[in-house]
Amino acid sequence: MIAAFGPDNITANAPFNQQPDQRSALWFKMNQRVSGTISAVVNGVTFPARYDGDTVTVELPTTYFRKHGRYLSYVVESDEGRVTYSGPVEILVR
Numbered sequence: 001m002i003a004a005f006g007p008d009n010i011t012a013n014a015p016f017n018q019q020p021d022q023r024s025a026l027w028f029k030m031n032q033r034v035s036g037t038i039s040a041v042v043n044g045v046t047f048p049a050r051y052d053g054d055t056v057t058v059e060l061p062t063t064y065f066r067k068h069g070r071y072l073s074y075v076v077e078s079d080e081g082r083v084t085y086s087g088p089v090e091i092l093v094r
Contacts, residue, residue: 004029023059036079043071
């Protein structure tokens with residue numbers, strides 16, 4: 001399950017939480033450590049993710065959120081043939 005996520009200050013059609021490669025990134029703090037292959041589904045699109053312990057980071061194109069609204073997101077963990085889906089959260093874009 002997702003315990004926290006961010007950033008919480010995303011503006012439509014603008015970069016957010018920029019990474020060294022200029023892509024924007026969301027982070028998800030899980031309620032336990034993750035392992036295996038991790039991805040994040042953001043507004044129906046699956047993106048590869050990286051993780052460190054219980055924190056998952058997913059990079060998105062800088063202007064992925066082009067419109068204001070709420071974007072449903074969740075994390076998928078695949079490990080040794082077992083697939084686990086976190087509960088969904090809504091990313092608010094202003």
